[in-house]
Amino acid sequence: MALTAPQLAPGLIPGLAPGLVPAHGVGSRGDLPLPFTALVIAAVAALVISFVAIGTLWREPRLRDTDGVLLPRPVAALLDSRSLRAVARALAAVLTVWTLVALVLGPDSARNPVPHVVYVWLWVGLAFSSMLLGPVWRVINPVRALHAGLLRLARVSPDLAALPYRWGLWPAALGLGTFTWVELVAENNTSLGFLQLLVGGFFAVSLLGSAVFGRTWFDHADPFEAWSRLLGLLSPLGRRHDGRWVLRTPLHGVNGLRGQRGLVPTVAVMLGGTAYDGFSANLSWSTFVQTSPVSSSLLKTATLLTFFGLVAVTIWLASVVSVRLSGEPFARSFTFVSDIAPSLIPIAGGYVVAHYWSLWVYQGQYAWRLLTDPLGTGADLLGTAGLVPNDALIQPTLVATIQAVSIVVGHLLGVLAAHERAITVLDRRAAVVGQVPLMVVMILYTLGGLTILFAP
Amino acid sequence: MRAFRALPYAVCVLALVVTGGCSSSSPDPGSSGAGGVVSTGSVKRLAVTITGTTVTPAPAQVDLPLGSTLELVVTSDHDDELHAHGFDVEEALKSGVPTTLRLTGKEPGSYEVETHEPALTLLTVAVR
Numbered sequence: 010m011a012l013t014a015p016q017l018a019p020g021l022i023p024g025l026a027p028g029l030v031p032a033h034g035v036g037s038r039g040d041l042p043l044p045f046t047a048l049v050i051a052a053v054a055a056l057v058i059s060f061v062a063i064g065t066l067w068r069e070p071r072l073r074d075t076d077g078v079l080l081p082r083p084v085a086a087l088l089d090s091r092s093l094r095a096v097a098r099a100l101a102a103v104l105t106v107w108t109l110v111a112l113v114l115g116p117d118s119a120r121n122p123v124p125h126v127v128y129v130w131l132w133v134g135l136a137f138s139s140m141l142l143g144p145v146w147r148v149i150n151p152v153r154a155l156h157a158g159l160l161r162l163a164r165v166s167p168d169l170a171a172l173p174y175r176w177g178l179w180p181a182a183l184g185l186g187t188f189t190w191v192e193l194v195a196e197n198n199t200s201l202g203f204l205q206l207l208v209g210g211f212f213a214v215s216l217l218g219s220a221v222f223g224r225t226w227f228d229h230a231d232p233f234e235a236w237s238r239l240l241g242l243l244s245p246l247g248r249r250h251d252g253r254w255v256l257r258t259p260l261h262g263v264n265g266l267r268g269q270r271g272l273v274p275t276v277a278v279m280l281g282g283t284a285y286d287g288f289s290a291n292l293s294w295s296t297f298v299q300t301s302p303v304s305s306s307l308l309k310t311a312t313l314l315t316f317f318g319l320v321a322v323t324i325w326l327a328s329v330v331s332v333r334l335s336g337e338p339f340a341r342s343f344t345f346v347s348d349i350a351p352s353l354i355p356i357a358g359g360y361v362v363a364h365y366w367s368l369w370v371y372q373g374q375y376a377w378r379l380l381t382d383p384l385g386t387g388a389d390l391l392g393t394a395g396l397v398p399n400d401a402l403i404q405p406t407l408v409a410t411i412q413a414v415s416i417v418v419g420h421l422l423g424v425l426a427a428h429e430r431a432i433t434v435l436d437r438r439a440a441v442v443g444q445v446p447l448m449v450v451m452i453l454y455t456l457g458g459l460t461i462l463f464a465p
Numbered sequence: 466m467r468a469f470r471a472l473p474y475a476v477c478v479l480a481l482v483v484t485g486g487c488s489s490s491s492p493d494p495g496s497s498g499a500g501g502v503v504s505t506g507s508v509k510r511l512a513v514t515i516t517g518t519t520v521t522p523a524p525a526q527v528d529l530p531l532g533s534t535l536e537l538v539v540t541s542d543h544d545d546e547l548h549a550h551g552f553d554v555e556e557a558l559k560s561g562v563p564t565t566l567r568l569t570g571k572e573p574g575s576y577e578v579e580t581h582e583p584a585l586t587l588l589t590v591a592v593r
């Protein structure tokens with residue numbers, strides 16, 4: 010991740026020790042390129058997985074919503090308890106208020122905690138906690154809570170809505186795309202004025218959307234809820250058909266997602282955005298951008314949109330070939346692409362882990378040093394001013410292993426999920442052939458993802 | 466139907482060719498043959514010139530073993546800010562005046578050295 014500089018370079022502000030202050034809001038350290046050996050092993054593993062899968066996998070739909078190992082009753086009761094949820098909501102509310110105070114009253118410098126909260130904790134942290142625990146943002150989303158609180162104050166039904174909602178995930182795709190652009194392209198995206206506009210705009214749109222469409226807005230249109238819900242499908246924690254908590258495979262969560270409006274663009278943004286993030290760290294690319302006569306923002310914006318488009322177009326092309334191979338009409342490709350889009354979520358999850366692991370486990374700790382002093386007055390309210398981030402989790406060999414393994418595991422799960430979906434929705438004789446085009450596309454994504462991690 | 470049995474194999478071959486092509490066309494990250502780097506003991510030296518938006522030598526990855534030092538001499542044709550990410554080093558650049566940064570690798574990782582006006586990446590330092 011490369012975030013652009015705040016206008017005030019803190020190293021140049023008198024009175025601040027430059028050695029203690031990173032001059033950028035977030036992400037001054039990047040990962041070393043993936044070693045060649047890791048690239049080769051991971052690429053070969055992905056290829057072997059793919060074609061072994063075609064020949065040997067199950068022929069009848071196999072994943073059922075009755076599957077899973079029941080959690081012990083006390084654990085399930087704890088997960089369902091109102092008090093656990095209330096505590097989580099309260100902590101999220103405190104962090105939100107704390108961050109808003111820093112956003113309004115804090116310094117416009119790298120000592121302000123807001124960029125870390127937004128770009129590391131909210132974006133990357135939410136991805137990791139959702140993959141571990143499920144759709145947690147639904148529970149702790151402070152804007153959802155604010156909306157519910159306002160309705161309660163006004164003594165009206167929590168389901169109050171002026172208009173029916175009918176756009177599926179499209180607004181979420183748009184929101185995620187915008188956030189990705191803000192994070193990866195926008196200039197001065199760690200400056201305070203920019204962040205005030207960003208956060209203020211987000212609150213305004215969310216409150217307006219939920220006022221008009223009711224709380225359905227959060228279920229479908231909210232970008233962070235979509236980010237958390239889709240990546241949360243990969244969590245080993247889930248509910249089976251009767252609502253009881255079980256431990257299950259990530260495939261069960263993914264398989265439970267039905268095709269819906271806007272799912273394809275949402276997945277395309279998730280996958281394309283992460284890929285662009287890695288790609289834009291490439292030195293030849295930055296050299297090209299900075300020497301090009303075209304404005305660099307324009308060039309980056311166009312490239313980011315191309316990455317989104319490439320993902321969407323390639324999976325749609327794969328589904329066109331699939332439906333033709335199985336002898337179905339061309340028009341069927343538009344529903345089929347939505348049917349198979351969920352199987353790209355594990356690949357997106359693998360990309361996220363590979364690209365953001367070290368940012369999360371290292372820069373995520375660093376955020377505590379900034380949060381302890383939200384107003385930039387030298388205060389140490391949390392006692393974490395002297396925290397030195399533990400670097401045990403970002404040792405190069407460990408990082409390279411995590412990157413290669415997460416990409417390959419994402420690929421494996423993607424292939425399995427696509428297989429299950431293909432034998433479920435396609436005619437049985439055509440199913441094996443029908444999933445080949447999608448597998449080809451998955452192989453391209455996986456090899457592309459590995460190459461991006463490998464190129465310096 | 467039978468023809469498609471061969472498809473996965475064809476894909477594998479294609480993919481191997483693609484990855485092979487990618488790996489041979491990108492610079493080998495194991496060596497630091499980056500232009501202009503001179504090593505003396507545990508100190509590496511590199512001079513970089515900035516003319517407008519052109520960086521000479523062209524931006525490349527410079528390998529720096531943990532504990533070694535990179536002496537970076539930067540000369541620009543305009544006033545600017547020079548910033549070594551992760552080393553927390555920032556210096557004002559005066560037009561035409563060489564500025565020297567001494568960067569010592571402490572934490573493994575890849576770090577960008579850049580200017581701010583305009584935003585240019587000069588090189589990345591790969592500490593390992």
Ligand SMILES: [Cu+2]
Pocket residue numbers: 014032033548579580581
């Ligand atoms: Cu900088």
